[in-house]
Amino acid sequence: MTETDTDTGTRTTGGAMAARRHGTRPPKALRMSVELPLWRALTGYRILTLVYTACLVALSYRRYAHPLGAAAYMGVLTVWMVLTWRCTTSAERCTRRFLVADLGFAIGGILLTLVVDTHARIMGGGPTLxxxxxxxxxxxxxxxxxxxxAAVASTVVAVANLVERQELARDTIHNVVLVWVASVGLGYVVEVARSSERTLARALQIDAATRERERLARDIHDSVLQVLAMVQRRGAEIGGEAGELGRMAGEQEVALRTLVAGGLVPPPGIRPGGSASGVPRQAGEGAGEGAAVPAGAAPAGDDAGPCDVRALLAPFAGAGVTFSEPGAPVALPPAAAAELAAAVSAALDNVRVHAGAGAHAWILVEDEPHAVVVTVRDDGPGIPEGRLADAEREGRLGVALSIRGRLRDLGGGAEWISVPGQGTEVELTVPKGTAPEGGRRGKAGA
Structure with a gap:
């Protein structure tokens, strides 16, 4: 949903409001209102033209047939401006009643020119009051x-000007047409801008809802779906009542995957029926055990300062996993480091599930000037062409959400390189600060 600030003319998406509720720093507000600058410009125009009109009346004061009448009108108009100048500072303050009254002052001044000015000056093309x-x-x-x-208001003004001039003079017609075209053109531009603003607000709303759905789907994939998959496998191995429980868990897993996958925006680089950039392996087909970040390794919060990525990834090392790191700390913001560790955990989980129990994995951490790159490589059988796209269509979201989705939210990306029979390499990139302008070997999913 979006929330509009009537004083500033800005709209805030639901994601920014949620960030405020949770005490985190919201993204910079996006100014969407195209009307606010127009209202400010109109206020300035009315004030400047009032000064200009007052100067015209003052310079021609002795030429009027009834100069006191002209001065009285300017006095009333000035009081009106002082009392109502704020009415044109925003759409909320500018009511229909005010617009009609404002137009009435203009029409009244035009017609009053017939009384206070001389016939010679009127026929000579002199300005109205x-x-x-x-x-x-x-x-x-x-x-x-x-x-x-705008068309209705300018038409009323045109009629009043023709009545005041008492003839179809060329200069009067020229001025009338100019006002009519300018006002109608501005009105049309405002309508188009409002339509574009509503479209943009709707797009931001859909984007915020989709990102929140993806985040929830990642959490489900890393927890509930993995437990259901484990129960299904173990139940099938044990048999009996446990087998029936495993069958029911499998049915619930399929139903939950379908629910999670519904309405998700396909990650960049993946098209229905096609293959993803980089030809990823079977990672993301399903879920195995132990995909969570090591206990106690998750950083506290954004206020805890930079987090050393090595400390989060070191607990993954073991008999089947070799961990290589730089000699110096590899710092990232805590939230980014936690997401990167979760993506590495998901990649290792896929190694255990799809590369086999005897497969070996290697984790390499590289601290580049503008990004942190973590490579997860295994010596498994690799993956067939197009396997990732097939897995995503089946609702298996390991790569789409647990890996690529996490990094995309951080402005980074993931690249898979796989050769059948020679294993798979997954390169995960998280930029330091801003999103990377390019990537090594054409990273996908950014």
Whole structure:
């Protein structure tokens, strides 16, 4: 959902509001309102044209047939401006009643020119009492209601100008057409901008909802789905009542995978029926045991300072996993380090499940100037072409969410290199600070 700040003209997505509720720093607000600058410009226009009109009346004061009438009108118009100048600072303050009253002051001034000015000056093309201030009243209709309102208001002004001039003079027609075209054009532009603004707000809302759904799906994949898969396998091995329990767990796993996969946006680089960039292996088909980050290794919070990635990945080392690290600390923000460790955990879990119990894995940590790169390699059988796309269509989201989705949210990416019979290599990249401009060997999923 989006929330609109009427004073600033900005809208905040649901993700930013959630970040505030959880005490984290929300993303920078995106200014979406195209109307706020227009209202500010209209306010400035009305003030400047009032000053200009007052100067015109002052310079021609002795030429009017009834100069006191002209001065009285300017005094009333000035008071009106002082009392209502804030009405044109935002769409909420600019009501229909105000627009009609403002247009009434303009029309009244045009018609009053017949009384206070001389016939010679009127027929000679002299300015009306409100002069170009009248355009501000018409532009208010254009910004508030679009081109239709602008057409009606400018038509009323045109009729009043023709009545005041008492003939179809060329300069009067020129001014009338100019005001009409300008106001209608501005009204049309405002309508198009509002439509684009609504489309953008809807897109941001869908993007925020999709990212939240992906985050929840990753958590489910790393916990519930893995437990259900384990129960299904163990139940089938034991048999009897345990086998029936395993069968039911398998059914629930399929149903939950279908629910999680529904409505997800396909990660970049993957197309239905095609293969992903880099030809990943079977990682992400299913879930095995132990995909969680090592206990106690998860960093505290963003306030805890930079986290050494080596400390999070070192517990993965064991008889079947070789861990290689630089001699110096590899620092990342705690949240980014935790997501990277979870992605490595998911990659190792896929090695255990799909490469076989005898497969060996290697973890290599590289601290590059602008990114941290972690490579997970195994000596398993590799993967067939297009296997990742097939797994995602079946609702198996290990690569799509637990690996690629995590890194994409951090501005990074993942690349798979696999040769059948020679194992698989997964390269995980997390930028330091901002998203990387490019990637080594064309990283996918960024």
């Amino acid at each position: 409100p002069s170009i201030w009248t355009a501000g009243a018409v532009l208010g209709f254009a910004i508030k209601g679009g081109w239709r309102w």
